Amino acid sequence: MFNKKKLTLSVLIVLGIIFLSSCYYDNEEYLYGNAPCDVSAVTYSVTVSNILATNCYSCHSTATGNASGGGIVFDNYAKLKPYATNGQLVGSITHAGGYSPMPKGATKLSSCDIQKIQAWVSAGAPEN
Ligand code: HEC
Structure with missing residues (x-):
């Protein structure tokens, strides 16, 4: 026959496991440190040119390149493409x-x- 106490206990254990495992999966970012990086919608015109404008054009633009960028200028697509293709962009x-x-x-x-x-x-x- 059913024992009410045992039944209550097993229900609590099952609920406990569901509760704990949901916490575990919810905290994936916390557990693994880095938030996931979404590279699915990367474009030259938005993503790449914005990263380069923020970090690189101070030296590598048409205006500044000869003075501070070692003569290397890539503030438009045509000028950047060769550095992307020859490995220098990613290498650097x-x-x-x-x-x-x-x-x-x-x-x-x-x-x-x-x-x-x-x-x-x-x-x-x-x-x-
Ligand atoms: C403070 C100025 C400055 C900034 C900011 C800068 N660069 Fe440079 N970069 C230079 C200079 C000067 C050179 C010429 C080589 C050297 O002196 O190291 C150079 C060379 C390069 C080269 C050629 C690398 C090689 O191995 O010859 C690449 C590619 C490059 N930069 C990419 C970038 C990118 C991408 C950024 C931004 C993430 C950036 N640079 C930011 C000054 C800068």
């Missing part, structure tokens, strides 16, 4: 060996910004 922002680490004299870009630029380059650096 990931601080890979053999490339000059960028942004020069400043902290590395956030890992999400780096992932976005890498995603755009891997997609063939389209003018989108």
